[in-house]
Amino acid sequence: MPWMELSLNPLGDWDEEGLTDWAEALGAFLTERGKEIKTSLQLLPGYQILRMGEEQSAGELLISSSERLIVMMGLTVKNAGEREFAEMVTRFARQMGAMALRAPINYVAEKEFWRGLGAQDVLEPSLLREEIQKDKVGVEPLYKQSLLVTYKDKPALCLEPIFCTARPNGPVSLAARRLEKLLGGGRPIGFASRVSAYSPWEFERRKWDDLLAYSRLQAYEVLEQLIIQSLPLEYSTPFNG
Known part of the structure; x- marks a missing residue:
């Protein structure tokens, strides 16, 4: 349409x-x-x-x-x-x-x-044919705690932090651990995702998963910085390390 x-x-x-x-x-x-x-x-x-x-x-x-x-x-x-x-x-x-x-x-x-x-x-998005290149994936802040995953410097996915019942597979960064203590009292924090309205591509499930996997560690780091910036100065210092 x-x-x-x-x-x-x-x-x-x-x-x-x-x-x-x-x-x-x-x-x-x-x-x-x-x-x-x-x-x-x-x-x-x-x-x-x-x-x-x-x-x-x-x-x-x-x-x-x-x-x-x-x-x-x-x-x-x-x-x-x-x-x-x-x-x-x-x-x-x-x-x-x-x-x-x-x-x-x-x-x-x-x-x-x-x-x-x-x-x-509005240009209709096309199916991304190539494999996801890890070094072309980035993360930027959007609104409040929302994040944007970019691919080749173009919008790809929107991420929203959510509380989870278990941690995702793979390494857990220090930023993720600090966020768990800061926001969830130790509860795991993950991300709900959807395709950005401004993405020039549509993604097969496998490539969507690749974007999430390649952006996960950076997403926690960017989110941590957003949280720190929103805190009063006396509360932000312990989380800068």
């Missing part, structure tokens, strides 16, 4: 704490226009899903905090009412601090609508 993305000029920093109020405001907007739609917000590692209704075919907004991106899913802009709703979502996204809004394109009229707002076509 083709997609278009509208770059936004956010009015402030990402307001993750305001998502619940934002969801209620969208529901109120629809109610005012005669659509009794109940909205619900599902929280997942690194992103949220705002569901516009209770039926299975209800449209959704995928809200990626880590990439400051809002994705419209199952929502069209075929008529004046839907276009008004899309414009309101765009305004709210800007107020929430989103950097971009992405929408699916099913009709020519939708493409013309989004192009009129300044949206650009």
Whole structure:
């Protein structure tokens, strides 16, 4: 399915704490226009899903905090009412601090609508054919504790730290041990992963696993530095060693 993305000029920093109020405001907007739609917000590692209704075919907004991106899913802009709703979502996204809004394109009229707002076509990712080269894998911070795994300096995977029941196979770095003591009282810490919305590739499961394996040690080190930077100075010193 083709997609278009509208770059936004956010009015402030990402307001993750305001998502619940934002969801209620969208529901109120629809109610005012005669659509009794109940909205619900599902929280997942690194992103949220705002569901516009209770039926299975209800449209959704995928809200990626880590990439400051809002994705419209199952929502069209075929008529004046839907276009008004899309414009309101765009305004709210800007107020929430989103950097971009992405929408699916099913009709020519939708493409013309989004192009009129300044949206650009999103290149469709292609399957990565080559083997993962370990020295081309990197890790960068995203939002709060979210991390970005890069491949050849391009976005590949988003990582979200989570508590686990057991440590992953392989060596456990000192950074991972320190994080366990700092955040989890000794509980193992791992990462939930998903493909970045800006990855130019799709990954087979094996290559996805390779990206995780090659980035794991560096991911713990980058996460440790993010945690240290967020701590008051008197608490950060013991974890610098």
